[in-house]
Amino acid sequence: MQKFSMTAKNPPTTTRKPRTDALRNRLRILEVAKAAFTRQGANASLEEIAKQAGVGPGTLYRHFPTRDALIEGVYRNEVEKLAEAATYFAEKMSPIDALRAWMMLLVEYIAAKHIIAPALNTIAGGASRLHEGSRTFIHAAIDGLVKRAKKSGDLRRDLHADDLLRALIGASHMGSGADWQQSARRLVDILIAGSRPLK
């Protein structure tokens, strides 16, 4: 005896548990891809990534139909950690300090190649769909911090979180020179100083 007819479509009811091997592969791929993008930039060979992950190209493409999808996958993974940090800072610090700390962390994080720098361009403001519609975690994170600092009177009311974000992403493109940390700090300070109320 069968549940229903099984011949007709009844997608709303039947939701199968996802296969374990699929999950496993997905994670493997993301892991390998992150390393590959970090090392070789956003044009790393997908074929090679698949091979290193121990799957066929078909599998990779099923999980991530396009290169951008894969990049976005890696990106999302990393970005959630930053979002958590924002929450943490907000709890522990004064509004303005939290914002400053988080901005430094962002630059550091990207610069340390935990996130693929060149890929960010494609994604952060470029032709990708990440920005269209659903805002990024990062977006939500900095937006929260900025709102909070506005409320406390530490920041100008007319400030847009996006502006800061874009500036920071640009700042992360260096990697050049040993003094990037100095440089990042300077820029963050400039941004903060320029964002205070006009008094």
Next chain:
Amino acid sequence: MQKFSMTAKNPPTTTRKPRTDALRNRLRILEVAKAAFTRQGANASLEEIAKQAGVGPGTLYRHFPTRDALIEGVYRNEVEKLAEAATYFAEKMSPIDALRAWMMLLVEYIAAKHIIAPALNTIAGGASRLHEGSRTFIHAAIDGLVKRAKKSGDLRRDLHADDLLRALIGASHMGSGADWQQSARRLVDILIAGSRPLK
């Protein structure tokens, strides 16, 4: 009767006039490449570019051995115009106004796709050789403006021109939204405000 021996190497003396067709082709290629990169991004087909320029692939590769070299070629071309603008502003305006004006122009210029946005990443701070050693025209331009504004006391002494530049490049990555001009203005103002002496 021959000039010298002509058998041995005497490169310092003999410098042949460059062939006219070579020059012509070089320009054609740059022109077409600029359009292609602007339209299709930094991964535009080189084969196609060559075809449109009316040359064989071999010719393109002889002039620009790598894709980055070609991008850099286009980039340099465009960038010289910006450098000229800096000089002009410096002559006509007060130091701080000149800097502000030029920063706006930079963002606008990039945003208007006169320069290939995605390519900039590869080049401005990325893996390219443009930054290593020889500074860009852009670099020289903003550096001059900043120096001038420091001297007049409008800017903090500890400011680095690079910091501003990076922030601006980041700002140009948007393309999103019709309000980019607003956004750019806000950011420029923030940067300027944050760069003033602490008084």
Next chain:
DNA sequence: AATAAAACGGAATCAGCCTCCGCATAAATA
């Protein structure tokens, strides 16, 4: 006009992208 350096172009090689489909396997069912 003759010569040789410089540049040309496209054929050929090669690498990486992406699709398609028969086979394998894990989840659901009995």
Next chain:
DNA sequence: TATTTATGCGGAGGCTGATTCCGTTTTATT
């Protein structure tokens, strides 16, 4: 546990574009 079936696997194959190589053509020079 045995069976069924959806789901996922992976690699062969077609394709596009990158890059090299070399015989031919063009140009500056004598």
